Amino acid sequence: MFSHIDGELKVRILLIDDNYDDRLLITHALEHEFPEVELQEVFRAQDLEKALSSRQFDLAITDYELRWTDGLTVVGAIKSLYPDCPVIMFTASGTQEIAVEAMKLGLDDYILKSAHHYVRLPAAVKSALDKVEAQRKVAGLESRLQTLLDNLNVGIYRLGEGGVLLEANKAFLRLAGFSYITQNAEILSKLEFNGTRDREIILRYENDIPIWVRISQTVTTKEGAVIIDGLMEDISLSKQREAERSRVMAELATAKEELKRLLGEACEANRIKDQFIAIVSHELRSPLTSILGWAKILRSGKVSETKLAQGLETIERNANLQNTLIEDILDISRIIQNRLRLNKQPINIAAIIQSVLLDVKPRVQAKSITLESKIGAEVGRIMGDAARLLQVISNLVNNAIKFTPQGGHIFVELQQINSSIQFTVKDTGIGIGADFLPHVFEPFRQADNTKARTHNGLGLGLAIVRNLVEMHNGAVSVKSEGIGKGATFTVELPIYSIPSQEINESLEKSKQDEVEEVPSLSGIHILIVDDDKDTRELLAQIIEGYDAKVTTTASASEALSVLLQLEPDILLSDIAMPQEDGYSLIRKIRSQPGDIQRIPAIALTAFAREEDRKQALEAGFQQHLVKPVNLTELVSAVCRLGIRANLR
Structure with a gap:
């Protein structure tokens, strides 16, 4: 040299x-x-x-x-x-x-x-x-510097691009558990810069004991590459002492906070429960007032034809309102218990939307609301429960009408975006405040829950909408710029692709279902079993209106005796009856000798859960109808079983 x-x-x-x-x-x-x-x-x-x-x-x-x-x-x-x-x-x-x-x-x-x-x-x-x-x-x-660094008790290291370990002293290797410089991703990933220059972390565990380190880092850029230089100090012992000192205090503080949280949740839940019960009471009593009031007026016989029609229309409307309220309560109960079941099949959602828009037309006209719609002609079919999707669409459209003032505007749109359909309801109604917007889809929540509120309802509809949409693998969202600025609800559902032959068959079946008429029940003998006299008389009145012969009984034991004597064609039975229920009755019938054991049977009951339907079918009934039953649905069911009875 x-x-x-x-x-x-x-x-x-x-x-x-x-x-x-x-x-x-x-x-x-x-x-x-x-x-x-x-x-x-x-x-x-x-x-x-x-x-x-x-x-x-x-x-x-x-x-x-x-x-x-x-x-x-x-x-x-x-x-x-x-x-x-x-x-x-x-x-x-x-x-x-x-x-x-x-x-x-x-x-x-x-x-x-x-x-x-x-x-x-x-x-x-x-x-x-x-x-x-x-x-x-x-x-x-x-x-000389490396010799000095190796003798320090502080770990020194340098990381390159992607967290690659470039350099390290012996103290670092000891803390990291390395024998030599190696690329241990689990440990090195903890040392990458996260925006905080100084921090404390658990680097690793040794015999289930955490190795705590305090790291201080400097980030530089060299020739376009990011370099992290760091110092690492072992603070495991001080951490252990600190943890031991604070353990009792931490547990006490946690218990205190948990108690406070639980107390707050209990108070809030109790407040919402009391509020909900008060609203339920009000919402159920209001239509009852109209029903009972008009019933007394009509019984007096001192009414004109016009007043008679008005009274009957009022009674029917309020009875339907009560039925809707009860169905909402039952639906939210099924949802909470995860017992709501869907009957999915390929459906044309555009047709459902059109039917809803047609149904609400009188309400829209009554409030002078402008209702515009844009229904995409090429929107695909979806796999869903038609009745539940009708419930979703009807809820959103009726909400828009309910909260849109006189002379307002509502816009309904259905379009297909890639592999999803998007249904939107936009109104110029009262809007939603920013504080309530995150809670719109929560059950039992209403923006106005005071006694002076101007809109009725239980606050369950949108919670049911959200759950039904999610059960269809979809999503629902809401936007509002605030009070008085209207609201926009959007539902997204996945498209269902099915063969064209299956579509045609489904459409043809739908058309046949739409034009199907209920024929006369003449020649069919029906045995009605119900412990409630009013219900027996109502059912008899409906079915006799279609020329059927009807026999009524008030108990399971009486029904079995009449059944053996008269051998009717169809059994229409309640489930919940004193002494002996409908399940017991149908099991006894199915165990009888001869043709009587094969009599077609319908369970007509207020038990509306999916498990109730399954239990009725398993017990021996062919059909399960829920009270209050739709007249057409009841007569159609009797008609179908009547055809089966004639084939026996």
């Missing part, structure tokens, strides 16, 4: 040039600058090979164009053997491309031969030697 003697720089240089005059000029220039220079001249291939094997030089200068080879080969040979040795190319025959290739091989400097460039050569030599000396000093410093 080069050195200084009496203040002069002594350097050994390997000069590779097959031109004697050039070697002479180079020697003159170097000896003038470096009096103590030792030059080893090479102008033959065998001399170069010998010089490279002995390595008696600190720096090499080579021409590009040599008789036996070229400068690029020489640079490559030197750098492959001695990567740290500076090499300068001094040539008159090089090009820019040659210079670039030489630099790629590790060339330190490139100088074109000319009269004034001979003066530049010594400066290039000195610069290259200074660079080597600086690198040597840096290496020494790095070695």
Whole structure:
């Protein structure tokens, strides 16, 4: 290695040039600058090979164009053997491309031969030697620094792009549980910069005991790459002591907060329950008032035909309202208990929307509301429960009418977006406040729950809508800019792709169902079993209106006796009756000898759950109808079983 003697720089240089005059000029220039220079001249291939094997030089200068080879080969040979040795190319025959290739091989400097460039050569030599000396000093410093870092009790590390561990001292390796620098993703991922310079983390576990460390990081960017330099201090012992001191206090605080939370939830639940019960009482009593009031008026017989029609319409409307309220309560109960079941099949939701819009037309006209609709003609079919989707659409449209003032505007749209359909109801109604907007779909919640509220209802409709939509693998959302600025409800449901043949068959069946008429029940004998006299008389009145013969009984035991004597064609029985219920009755009938055991039977009951339907069918009934039953549904069911009875 080069050195200084009496203040002069002594350097050994390997000069590779097959031109004697050039070697002479180079020697003159170097000896003038470096009096103590030792030059080893090479102008033959065998001399170069010998010089490279002995390595008696600190720096090499080579021409590009040599008789036996070229400068690029020489640079490559030197750098492959001695990567740290500076090499300068001094040539008159090089090009820019040659210079670039030489630099790629590790060339330190490139100088074109000319009269004034001979003066530049010594400066290039000195610069290259200074660079080597600086690198040597840096290496020494790095070695001493690494020794110092290794003896510290603080972990020091450097992470590169992607959390790669580039450097680390022994303390870091010990804390991380490493024997050497390795890429353990589980641990190194915890050390990546997360925006916080100083933090405390659990680095790992040793024998189920956490190793806590405090890390401090600095992030820099070097040549486009992110570098993380960090310090890591073991704080496991202090953490253990801190945890032990605070454990009791933490448990006490947690218990206190939990008690406070539970108390708050209980109070809120009790408040909502009391509020809901009060609303239920009000909502059920209001239609009852109209029903009972008009019933007394009509019984007096002192009413005109006009008042009679008005009274009957009022009674029917309020009875339907009560039925809706009860169905909502039952639906939310089924939802809470996860007992609501869907009868899914491919359906045309556009037709359901059109039917709802047709049904609400009188209400819209009564409030002078402008109702616009845009129903996409090419909207696909969906897999769903038609009755439940009708409930969803009807709820949203009727809500819009309910909360839109006189002369307002409602826009209904159905469109297909990719593989989903989107149903939107937008109104110019009273809007929804920002504080209540997150609670719109929660059960028992109403924006106005005061006694002076202007809109009735139980606050269950939108909760039922959300659950029904989600049961169809869809989503419902609401937007409102605030009070008085209207609201927009949007339902998204997935498209169901089915073969065209199946679609045609389904459409044909729907058409047949729509035009099906209930034929006369003449010649069919029906036995009605119900402990409630009013219900027996009502059912008898309905069925006799279709020319059927009806026998009524008030108990299961009486029904069994009549059944054996008269052998009717169809049994229509209640379930909940004193002494003996409808399940017991049908089981006894099915165990009788002869044809009577095969009598078609309908269960007509107020038990409306899915499990109630299954229990009735398992007991021996062919159909399960729920009170209050739809007249058409009842007569259709009797008609179908009447046909079966005639085939017995």
